[in-house]
Amino acid sequence: MTQKLIFIGPQGSGKGTQAKILAEKLSIPHISTGDLLREAKGELKEELDNYMNEGKLVPDKLIIKILKQRIEKPDTDNGFILDGFPRNTAQAKLLEEITKIDNVIEITLSDEEAIKRLSGRVNCENCNANYNELTAPKPKQKGICDKCNGDLIKRNDDTKEAVKKRLEIYKQETQPVLEIYDNLLITINGEQTIQKIATEILERLNIR
Ligand SMILES: [Zn+2]
Numbered sequence: 001m002t003q004k005l006i007f008i009g010p011q012g013s014g015k016g017t018q019a020k021i022l023a024e025k026l027s028i029p030h031i032s033t034g035d036l037l038r039e040a041k042g043e044l045k046e047e048l049d050n051y052m053n054e055g056k057l058v059p060d061k062l063i064i065k066i067l068k069q070r071i072e073k074p075d076t077d078n079g080f081i082l083d084g085f086p087r088n089t090a091q092a093k094l095l096e097e098i099t100k101i102d103n104v105i106e107i108t109l110s111d112e113e114a115i116k117r118l119s120g121r122v123n124c125e126n127c128n129a130n131y132n133e134l135t136a137p138k139p140k141q142k143g144i145c146d147k148c149n150g151d152l153i154k155r156n157d158d159t160k161e162a163v164k165k166r167l168e169i170y171k172q173e174t175q176p177v178l179e180i181y182d183n184l185l186i187t188i189n190g191e192q193t194i195q196k197i198a199t200e201i202l203e204r205l206n207i208r
Helices: 015-026 033-039 042-053 060-071 089-098 111-119 160-174 194-204
Strands: 003-008 030-032 079-083 103-108 121-124 130-132 185-189
Touching: 003 015, 015 030, 015 079, 015 103, 015 194, 030 033, 030 060, 033 060, 042 060, 060 089, 103 194, 111 121, 111 160, 185 194
Parallel strands: 003 079, 003 103, 030 079, 103 185
Antiparallel strands: 121 130
């Protein structure tokens, strides 16, 4: 039996972390959209570069061609995990044309928790160490790096407003994808420890 899986969840849900853990456990590739685009080869890479260099949005049809090339590699014989794709129903429909998905793992998170996790993120201007002022790891002294006493700064796209906007886009564009996979869907509460979530995913997939 193959495990061709899709991981879906809002930013901050830890879906990337979970996808990585499971991919390692099952020895199948973890294919994130970012990595996928970086790995594009040959003619498809040239086509992709034309869009990227002009700062244009990469069309879904091109992404699906690159994905098709990727999932035809022999390391996907037992399956793969898609992380960050499909992000809308148009992409999900194109995906159906190239492969059959076995299960879709949705990791849920309340807006409140997502905002807390994302908008609390800061990193050291000097040594780049990561902290979270609202969750963990918290710096010992607010705004100052434990390791080097450097100033802790927040990325512009992690402000509360920016995070809210990204969550809104997730709800409007990505959540409708779940309806397409209604009968393959496994929903997991993302407000648990990383270990607990990883265990639950294995249980729900009947993997020992
Ligand atoms: Zn530092």
